[in-house]
Amino acid sequence: MHDSDFEIIQRVLAGEMRAYAELVDRHKDRAMTLAMRLLKNREDAEEALQDAFVRVFKALDRFEMKASFATWFYRIVFNVCSSALGKRERAYDISIDEDNLEAALSTPPAGNPEIEFDSSEFQQLIHEEIERMAPAYSAILTLFFIQELGYEEIVDVTGLPLGTVKNRLFRARTMLRVAVMNRMSESVGAKDNGSIKQEIIQ
Amino acid sequence: MSHLTSSRIFQLLDGVLDASEKQRVSNHLETCGECRQELAVQREIARSIKHQPLVVPSPRFTDAVMRRALIYERQSAFVHFLVQHGTMLALIIGLTIIAFSLSTMEGWDTAKETIHNLQPEKKISQYYTVAGRQLTDYLQSIREKTIDVVGWENLRLFLLTAVIMLTLALFDKLVIRQFMRTRV
Numbered sequence: 348m349h350d351s352d353f354e355i356i357q358r359v360l361a362g363e364m365r366a367y368a369e370l371v372d373r374h375k376d377r378a379m380t381l382a383m384r385l386l387k388n389r390e391d392a393e394e395a396l397q398d399a400f401v402r403v404f405k406a407l408d409r410f411e412m413k414a415s416f417a418t419w420f421y422r423i424v425f426n427v428c429s430s431a432l433g434k435r436e437r438a439y440d441i442s443i444d445e446d447n448l449e450a451a452l453s454t455p456p457a458g459n460p461e462i463e464f465d466s467s468e469f470q471q472l473i474h475e476e477i478e479r480m481a482p483a484y485s486a487i488l489t490l491f492f493i494q495e496l497g498y499e500e501i502v503d504v505t506g507l508p509l510g511t512v513k514n515r516l517f518r519a520r521t522m523l524r525v526a527v528m529n530r531m532s533e534s535v536g537a538k539d540n541g542s543i544k545q546e547i548i549q
Numbered sequence: 550m551s552h553l554t555s556s557r558i559f560q561l562l563d564g565v566l567d568a569s570e571k572q573r574v575s576n577h578l579e580t581c582g583e584c585r586q587e588l589a590v591q592r593e594i595a596r597s598i599k600h601q602p603l604v605v606p607s608p609r610f611t612d613a614v615m616r617r618a619l620i621y622e623r624q625s626a627f628v629h630f631l632v633q634h635g636t637m638l639a640l641i642i643g644l645t646i647i648a649f650s651l652s653t654m655e656g657w658d659t660a661k662e663t664i665h666n667l668q669p670e671k672k673i674s675q676y677y678t679v680a681g682r683q684l685t686d687y688l689q690s691i692r693e694k695t696i697d698v699v700g701w702e703n704l705r706l707f708l709l710t711a712v713i714m715l716t717l718a719l720f721d722k723l724v725i726r727q728f729m730r731t732r733v
Contacts, residue, residue: 523594
């Protein structure tokens, strides 16, 4: 049976440094996914993630064992990646994504043949849409669905207000819904673009 | 009958509806095919997001992290102390220099005497008022060149400027960056 995160941390603090590699191996893929969603560049994401893991190592003795390791860890990853993003793109603006959303909503449904939900085409469609999203949305989506954090935990990780977290999650999901709608036949789409757009405006 | 909003469908999928609300939504779904269809689409989108392949870092990633962690581990306790508490230490030293610099100004003894004679409850606010006035007078004197800025005065000016800049930099590092994290 594998040790829990807490047990590994205790081993590291007791001087068994190699145990930290276990912790890195356990979390690196999910954390890398988050870093990629934020930085959109493999090299930058890997460098930022290395920094984050080293920071976590340095701060291990200050980690409170009563707290959630995942929340604490992803807060550090999120902050390091956000700083890297800030340095790289000072001009980064949320409105870039608003434009994308408006463009998506104004595109009429393509009327393509029905998509099988289990098909690789559907998976690929969702993948492409997430890749296309601005970091502000794809990161929240990743924290919610991949890291499986709740709203309050995402608030803790990102430092954003609860309303903003919920709003960004809603918008991210809506963007995906619009993308799917554009690919599905009209008989599958239960709602038209207009009604979804109306909801967003509201 | 109006359809469920996307927001309501998300809440149902996320399991955040309370029992009565969940019952109302379930009742609606029993009679509304369009909303059932929408729920199915949203459920599949959520499932698809969860099953997206994770991004795997390069094979040497863990080794690279461990190498850097090892370097940190081998640093002396003194270096660790400086890294962790260096800014606070610098801030304390800086404030001490400011206090020293202020206390050597002309008229400080008079100010202290004034403060000493104040009512105890007024001392703290008066202290800062006098200190502020002293600093303003000092900077005014320098600007008007009524004091000698050569020698000790010059050094004091240099120290004061350096300390103010250091304090601002540390304030930025210690306080502002803590509360104004880069938002995405």
